[in-house]
Amino acid sequence: MRRWLAALALAMWPVLVCPALADPMLPPQIEARNGPDHLANPVLEARAVALQKQFRCVVCQGESLNESNAPLAADLRRLIRKRILEGQSDHQIRAYLVSRYGDFILMKPPLMPQTYALWFGPAFILLVAGGVAATVVLKARKRAQNAAQ
8 A cells, every 4th residue: 555655656746846747738829929918998808807717827727817927828818808809709719719728728617528537536536535545444443343352
């Protein structure tokens, strides 16, 4: 058991030290480095901010584009604003970003076979861990009862 845990810890070490190693896909070049940082029209700016909250920063991975200070997130914010000015709908902007970065960029990825692990993985891991813990406790109790007799 200890060897298994040591092997697991050794395998997870690179991911814990550098989370970027967990994502083998490097982000493609961004086309809107010279796009606007803010839109003059408050309605369009509110729309841009609402869109930014729907997308994950591919660098930070735990923050939305709206929250992230990463240069790539700033480029994506400018890209969203540029596409809004070009007259694209929210659906078109979303489709474009998903085609470039995959469903990972969505803060709420869709439920489909490719994302089952994302949605149900934590619950499955929790159930397995609970089962292992229950088995260990039951075996320990059985050994204690056998030793007492």
